[in-house]
Structures are given as structure tokens and as C-alpha cells.
Amino acid sequence: MPSLLSFTREELRDFLKNQGRPAYLGDQLCDWVYKKGVYDYAPMTNLSKAVREELPSLLPLSLPKVFRRQDAKDGTIKLLLEMEDGSKVETVLMRYDYGNAVCVSSEVGCSMGCAFCASGLLKKERGLTAAEMVGQVLSVQKILSETKERVSHVVIMGTGEPFDNYEEVMHFIRIINDPKCLEIGARHITVSTCGLIPQIERFGKEGLQVNLAISLHAATQEKRARLMPVAGFYPLDKLMPALKNYIEESGRRLTVEYILLKDVNDSLEDAKALADLLRGMLCYVNLIPFNPVCEKSFERSPQIRVRAFKDALLKRGINATVRKEFGTDIDAACGQLRAKENKK
Ligand code: SF4
Numbered sequence: 228m229p230s231l232l233s234f235t236r237e238e239l240r241d242f243l244k245n246q247g248r249p250a251y252l253g254d255q256l257c258d259w260v261y262k263k264g265v266y267d268y269a270p271m272t273n274l275s276k277a278v279r280e281e282l283p284s285l286l287p288l289s290l291p292k293v294f295r296r297q298d299a300k301d302g303t304i305k306l307l308l309e310m311e312d313g314s315k316v317e318t319v320l321m322r323y324d325y326g327n328a329v330c331v332s333s334e335v336g337c338s339m340g341c342a343f344c345a346s347g348l349l350k351k352e353r354g355l356t357a358a359e360m361v362g363q364v365l366s367v368q369k370i371l372s373e374t375k376e377r378v379s380h381v382v383i384m385g386t387g388e389p390f391d392n393y394e395e396v397m398h399f400i401r402i403i404n405d406p407k408c409l410e411i412g413a414r415h416i417t418v419s420t421c422g423l424i425p426q427i428e429r430f431g432k433e434g435l436q437v438n439l440a441i442s443l444h445a446a447t448q449e450k451r452a453r454l455m456p457v458a459g460f461y462p463l464d465k466l467m468p469a470l471k472n473y474i475e476e477s478g479r480r481l482t483v484e485y486i487l488l489k490d491v492n493d494s495l496e497d498a499k500a501l502a503d504l505l506r507g508m509l510c511y512v513n514l515i516p517f518n519p520v521c522e523k524s525f526e527r528s529p530q531i532r533v534r535a536f537k538d539a540l541l542k543r544g545i546n547a548t549v550r551k552e553f554g555t556d557i558d559a560a561c562g563q564l565r566a567k568e569n570k571k
Pocket of ligand 1: 341
């Protein structure tokens, strides 16, 4: 039976109707789960005892198990969540001035093989279902509810390539965006891809106000292909027109992610090449300081070079910021906690 977390409000009403139950039960359940934060049928006192007893088999409702939790001094919380089949995924709460963002994983492992990434150390086992992604957000919401806070932003940037699990990710977005469910505004949702062109094209046609981020990490095909095997399939000279097309079709500003690796892609020539590549595009660059992972030989760019890189972009008219760092006293690199647990 499908999980309650796999439906938007409308879908839930239809499902219940098809099961011979009243559609309004769907409204009541959404209210309990998403507005009141109750993740168990027993305390739903406005439902009859008989309904409460039959619901667990008709419509299972549970959150993933918190297998590990790391709390950083800056308020970042990293969860290693265990799904029903025993798969473990990372979910992170990041605190910004403007709200609480949850970084969601979209797959168990990742097969994209980016050279600098801890998540890719464990190959993809499967894509996560929309319900499992909703479960990640609710697991964080449950923690935030203790202090009467709420999840305001969702970024699909954890382990996995979201566009490699396109249907489930889109369904997940519809559920969390639903005003009767989590009510996360589309403009507060960001999906990040390493550059799967067919899906970028499809995403541009969805008519969503959701943000797109491209993990670029290099401004030349040669360098990018060394860091990201996906560039072998979808080279830069095809990717850039697809991104320009996306911007034109969606009217949305693109986020360009660029992880700074010492002596690899952080020189002033690299900055100039990046500025040339992005000139005229409605975008901004998010420069990401690298979190060293012991299995990888890359090093972090010194601060002075990060600043120089950013200034070089700004001087050339490219909007750029350095991403705020989170949880530097815990396993900060994406995928690090899970890889460590698996090693154990
Ligand atoms: S950076 Fe993203 S796409 Fe690349 S291996 Fe890591 S999780 Fe996969």
C-alpha cells in the first residue's frame, strides 16, 4: 500500500475515494500530518476509532528512523536516516538568516562519479521515492517543531543526481509545494543537477517557479571532464545552450555552483574563463569552499584565492557569492557521514 506521504492533497482525496472512503478524510489527514505534525494515526482524535485502526494497513504512515544525528555548534543538524529497506541517506538542516533550509538526498548513493565528491564514493543503489524525500523533510520539521520553527526552504542537493530520478523528484516537489501539505513556496525550492541535458530541457518546460542550480565546477570541457565524468556524455558546448534555453523558457535566474579546488580550478585564468562562459546569462555564481574528504586527494583553496576568484568574477560583471559554510565541526562534506557509517 502506498505511504500517506506519497500524495498531494488532491491525490490523497482521489485515492481515498477510490478506496470507498470519504474524500474529506484526505483533508483531515493532511491537516494532522502537515499542519499539526502528528505522524501516527492513534492521536488523530477527530477520526473514529475504527478508521484509525484500519488506516495503518490502508495508508502506512511513518517517518524514517534517525540512525545517527550530528549537531554542529552553528545549529546545523545532520541526520543519517534509515529507510524501510535499511538504506541510509543523509539529510541536513542548515540555518540561514532568512530561514531553515533542508538539504534532501534524492538517491541512495550516486553513480555520477564526480571526482571530488564523498556521496559518489558509494554507487547508486536506487532512487528514493517521493514519500522517502518527504520523510526527510518531515524528520527535520519534527526537530524544528520542538522550538516552534518551520522548514522554509528545500534544496535537493544531497546525495544523488535528482534528474536521474526525475519523476519521483518532481512528485516530491509537488507534495512539499502543496498549500495543504508542507506549503514550501516554489521559489524556496532548488534542484541541483550535474548537467543531464534532456532533463534540463524537460524541467524548463514544467512551468514551475522552482530554482535550478547547475554544478559546473570548471569552465572548460577538458577540465570539467576530468572532474565530472558526466561531461563526457553532455559536453560543455551542448550544456551551455541548454542552460541558456532553460533561462529563456523559464525566465528564472540560474544558480551556477563552482567548488573551489586548490591548484585545480581556482586560478585567475579559471575565473576569467568562467566569466567568459557566463557573460550575458541571467545567473549568479555560488562559490563553494571544498570540504576535504580523506578518500580524495583534493585540497581546499586558501581563503585569499577564494576572495581573488570572486573579485575577478565581480570585476567582469558576474554576480558571485561565497557559500556560507555549515557544520564545520561535524562531517560537513555531503555524503561523508554515510560513507563513514558504511565503512564501519
Ligand atoms: S556531486 Fe552530486 S552528482 Fe556528483 S557524484 Fe556527488 S552526489 Fe553525485
